[in-house]
Structure formats: C-alpha cells, structure tokens
Amino acid sequence: MGFNEIYTTALNNVLDEMRKVCPDIQHAFIYNENGELIAGETETPQKVTNRIINAFDEILERAEAIGGVEAITLNGSMGTVKLYHFNGHYLVAVYSAKAEVGYVDTVVRVLVPTVLKVLEKLSPTPLKNVAEPESEPLGLEKPQEEGLAEKPAEEFPAKESKPEAEPAFTPEKLQELPSSLEVPAVQLIVENIGGLLVPSDTVRVDSETLSNWESAFEGKKIEYVEIETFDGKTARYKVKPIKDSKYAGKGVVQIPKKAQLTLEIKKGELVKVKPVMV
C-alpha cells in the first residue's frame, strides 16, 4: 500500500469514526487547499462537492482580516454544515437537525489533528503535496456528471465510506511536456495580486515569459504552471498574463495570498516557475 493510499484510508477511517459517534452526519468529506477531494463522499457528485467548496472558498478568501479561518458553522432550520480547518486540510460535515453537533465537534477537533500529525510524521513529503501530482484545479468539472449535478442534496444520502474504493473524482491528467521539449524553470519573485475578487487558483506571469514558453511549444497555449519553492513545495495553478504594467518585465510572478499560504512563501521570495501542458 502506497503512502497516498494509507493517507486516504486513514482519513476515511476518521470520517467513519465520526459517523459512529454521530450517526446523524449526512455528508462528510475532506479536501485540501487546492480544492482537491482527499477523503469521504465517494457517492456525492463532484459538482455538489465543488459547489460546497466554492461557497466556503468565498469566505476563506476574505478571512485574512480575522487571521484566517479555523471553523465555519452554518445553522439551518433543517440541519447544520460545519467546516473545520486543520493544517491545510478542510473537513466538511453536514448534520441533520437532530444531531448533537457539540459532541462530535469535540471528537473532530481531537481526532483529526492527531491523525494528520501522525500522517505528517509518516509522510515522505509534506502532506500538502500528497494530492498535487494529479491535481485538478477548482472549476474543472467532469461533463458526464452534469446530469446529476442539479439533484438536491437530499437525493444523495450519506453512505458508509469505503476506504478501498476509488474517490468519486477522477483527476484530470495533467502532463508535463516530454523532457525533450521541457523548458527550464524560470526563477521569479513572488508578488501579491491586488483586488477584491482574486481567484485563488490562478497566478499571473509576465506576458513575455508566457510568449517565450508558447513559442518553445510550437504555439500551444500555456494554461498551467508549476510553482516550486526553495523548500521543495510544489503546486500547479492556472496562469494568466500580468495585467498591471508596472510589473511588466520585472521578473515577478503574482500569486494570490491563499496560494502563498499554501506554499508557505511570501512577497519578495524567489520561486521556480515552469509551464505544464494539459
């Protein structure tokens, strides 16, 4: 069993234990900072989980003012949804109205960080990178699931999670170019992206650099880049040209704050950036 399987199985077991403690949990899943589903909810359509993740993301993106989010609780007349943030992982649990949220809340706050710490110790690489080699950026939804997507959540009752089962999402295959075509990574200085509605999955690179890459790849459009920090953390993001003319030709890569947190970098630091073809 590879580490990824151990990792997913351990987190699925955590979700199972949560359900044992509180059978009134209707849905539960764990995703990472890139919006990738890691454990749980194999039967829920990806579009539904994406809608949940996107809704929470609206809050998470604006939560810097309160020092980042630790938890979000939405109380509705027919149930409760709760998001917990643990070291780059987000656990979402949906409870029915009769659930005793307080008790399971205590269990989650003790159990999940403990399991994550153990996994961190076992992990050959930082946990945040585990799902990244086959990452699927937010917003890339599978067309075959469109038909299911509009069904209300009640039509997707919670089921026992199956640790051995494949996750519902099938990550898009992002391929790096063959080594013969590989362009060396460029070193760029991290810069913030200003504005209110900054997408967290998109970075901006100088249009000249993008043109150079595209020329090297016979005019193919570069839509994704891989960013590698000097600590060895890597992540893939959508890429667009820099809009602000004052950064043109300055050797910078504009990275959203959330992505900077994920990569544990900040403005002014150097990172390696290289194109990735879909």
Place this chain on the structure above:
Amino acid sequence: MTKKKKVAEETIAAPLALEKATATPIAPSATDKLRASLEELRGYEGVIGYILRNSTSAAIDLKDPSKLIEYAILSSSALEAGEELSETLNLGEVKSILVEGKEVKILSFTVGENKVSIFMERNADLEKVLKKVGQF
C-alpha cells in the same frame, strides 16, 4: 391630514397640549429595537462591534475602524455563502453563520430585512451572545 390639523389647533389653543403631543413616543421600529439590543451586546466582554444593514440603511460600530471594509465584505460573503450552502444542502432557512478566525469570530444572521454581523474576540463568550441574539 386631519391629524395634522388637529395638532396645529392644539398648538395654538394650549401650549401644554403640544408638549404632551410631541412627548408621545413614536413606536420604535424593529430596526431601532435591534439596534438597541446590539448596543447592549456591544457592552459584553469580548464583543468588538457590529454591522446592521438593510436595504435603506446601515449602522456600524467597530472598535477598529481600519478593518471596517474587510469585515463588511467578509460578513456579507458569509451571509451569501450561507444561502448558497443552505440551498445546495437543503438546510432550510439559515439561522446563523459563525466564522471562527484565529483572532476574531463573526456571527452573522438575518432578522426580517436586517442583516446583522457581530464581531467578537476569539475567546469571547459565544453562548452569552447567542442567548442575547435568541431574544431578537
């Protein structure tokens, strides 16, 4: 119209009567009551402010006005996201949404047409605040 005339007549006839008429309090609106309750909450330990807004007005009271815009955007996003989540997950009417940050927590909810967000320090007594909010 008739009422207006009557008041005018009273003014001329007897100043004392006018005093009596103007002293009769206009019944406070639901928003006024809500605002008064929020002012009371503002005195609770750890409560750092509130935003009360509806389609025609907004009342803001924050200890640190420099974060006003960020807090306003965040609380508005929380309420919108709450509606979206409730619809997606069939959670019914949204009662409240609590965003717990590392430094501050925000409790947002809707009362009639009023959207309310209460800002608290991380260690503020949420139960006490919720008890008061339950009276709204």
